[in-house]
Amino acid sequence: MKKQAASLITAAVLTSAFSSVASADTYIVKKGDTLSRIAITYKTTVVDLKKANNLSSDLIYVNQTITVPDSKVVSKPDVASSVQAAKTETASVYVVVSGDTLSKIASLHKISLSNLMKWNNLSSHLIYPGQKLKVSNESASTTPAPATTQPAPVSSPKAPAAPAKQAQSTYIIKPGDTLSGISKQVGMSVKDLKTLNNLKSDLIHAGQKLLVNKEAAVSAPAEPAKNPAPANPVQNDKVDVLTIAQDLLGTPYVWAGSTPEGFDCSGFIYYAFNKAGKKMGRYSSEGYYNRAYYVNDPQPGDLVFFENTYKAGISHMGIYLGNNEFIHAGDNGVEISNLDNPYYKKHFEGFKRFY
Numbered sequence: 001m002k003k004q005a006a007s008l009i010t011a012a013v014l015t016s017a018f019s020s021v022a023s024a025d026t027y028i029v030k031k032g033d034t035l036s037r038i039a040i041t042y043k044t045t046v047v048d049l050k051k052a053n054n055l056s057s058d059l060i061y062v063n064q065t066i067t068v069p070d071s072k073v074v075s076k077p078d079v080a081s082s083v084q085a086a087k088t089e090t091a092s093v094y095v096v097v098s099g100d101t102l103s104k105i106a107s108l109h110k111i112s113l114s115n116l117m118k119w120n121n122l123s124s125h126l127i128y129p130g131q132k133l134k135v136s137n138e139s140a141s142t143t144p145a146p147a148t149t150q151p152a153p154v155s156s157p158k159a160p161a162a163p164a165k166q167a168q169s170t171y172i173i174k175p176g177d178t179l180s181g182i183s184k185q186v187g188m189s190v191k192d193l194k195t196l197n198n199l200k201s202d203l204i205h206a207g208q209k210l211l212v213n214k215e216a217a218v219s220a221p222a223e224p225a226k227n228p229a230p231a232n233p234v235q236n237d238k239v240d241v242l243t244i245a246q247d248l249l250g251t252p253y254v255w256a257g258s259t260p261e262g263f264d265c266s267g268f269i270y271y272a273f274n275k276a277g278k279k280m281g282r283y284s285s286e287g288y289y290n291r292a293y294y295v296n297d298p299q300p301g302d303l304v305f306f307e308n309t310y311k312a313g314i315s316h317m318g319i320y321l322g323n324n325e326f327i328h329a330g331d332n333g334v335e336i337s338n339l340d341n342p343y344y345k346k347h348f349e350g351f352k353r354f355y
Contacts (some may be wrong), residue, residue: 027042027065027068029063029338033060033062035055035058048069050108084221092135093133095131099323100129101323101325109136109250112247119136124208124300125322126208126209133160170192170211173208178202178204179199180347186212197211201324206297206299208322214268220269241301245268246328248260250333250335252333253333258271259269265330266283267282268328268329272284272319278354286313286314288354289305294350300340302352303319304348304351305350306347306349307349
């Protein structure tokens with residue numbers, strides 16, 4: 001009887017071991033997983049994982065079945081540690097998608113815009129799809145800050161080609177560029193460019209990054225060395241204005257108000273610019289309009305004016321954020337709106353910059 005029991009136990013152990021090895025041929029993706037983490041767990045490489053699964057990028061999704069080539073793992077991954085790692089990564093890092101702005105990301109994670117910029121060593125409000133941002137103070141104190149000029153690589157260190165692919169698939173807009181001109185240069189249609197970058201209009205600005213077809217981007221001519229930086233870069237004072245303005249999101253609307261207790265549109269401009277160090281008097285929207293000049297390539301921090309809203313002539317204004325968005329003191333208080341909104345599109349007058 002003892003012999004029979006021992007045989008049964010041995011068979012069970014062997015069956016369990018065999019099952020573990022067999023199950024390692026495939027892996028079901030869980031929340032927080034990355035190809036590099038799966039490769040490390042199963043003692044293989046990201047390159048082999050992508051080859052075995054016909055993956056052209058490092059993008060994977062929850063519940064996806066991954067084939068693991070020549071797996072050397074003899075037991076299932078530690079579920080508890082994987083879940084904990086997923087929670088940590090999810091809580092501390094956010095990957096930028098098309099249409100995002102820093103203010104939206106800060107609001108989503110219930111953090112201030114100034115902290116978000118400080119934790120990521122950002123000196124401007126320009127961000128791009130695929131960029132990874134720290135969204136928790138704990139992450140910022142324990143993890144080195146990511147580079148802000150290139151998206152962080154998703155693959156393991158064994159796949160160094162990943163950052164280069166990202167660089168080859170972006171185009172930095174130069175002064176005088178248009179979507180039609182860029183489309184001819186990279187061999188894409190304007191429609192495809194707008195779809196790929198989630199653009200709702202043809203409005204672009206110098207310094208903005210566009211996703212483009214990889215093969216076209218590789219063959220596109222390099223930017224001349226004599227003009228490496230775009231004209232009209234975002235100045236530090238404009239960055240300060242944007243930070244101050246977006247920290248005031250949600251402040252209620254008060255007619256003639258010019259303090260954090262409440263603002264009207266021109267009072268909001270008066271407070272934000274003075275707080276950023278540009279000394280100016282308190283004027284109406286029309287008064288500020290007459291103290292600024294038109295710009296054809298608006299930068300974040302410039303002014304946007306509207307006419308014939310509640311009265312004839314110049315009657316409303318805000319601060320341009322980029323991506324066709326602006327921040328202003330509207331009927332709902334300090335808020336962010338889009339220039340493609342039918343109301344604002346109808347009353348839009350132009351972009352200007354203070355003398």
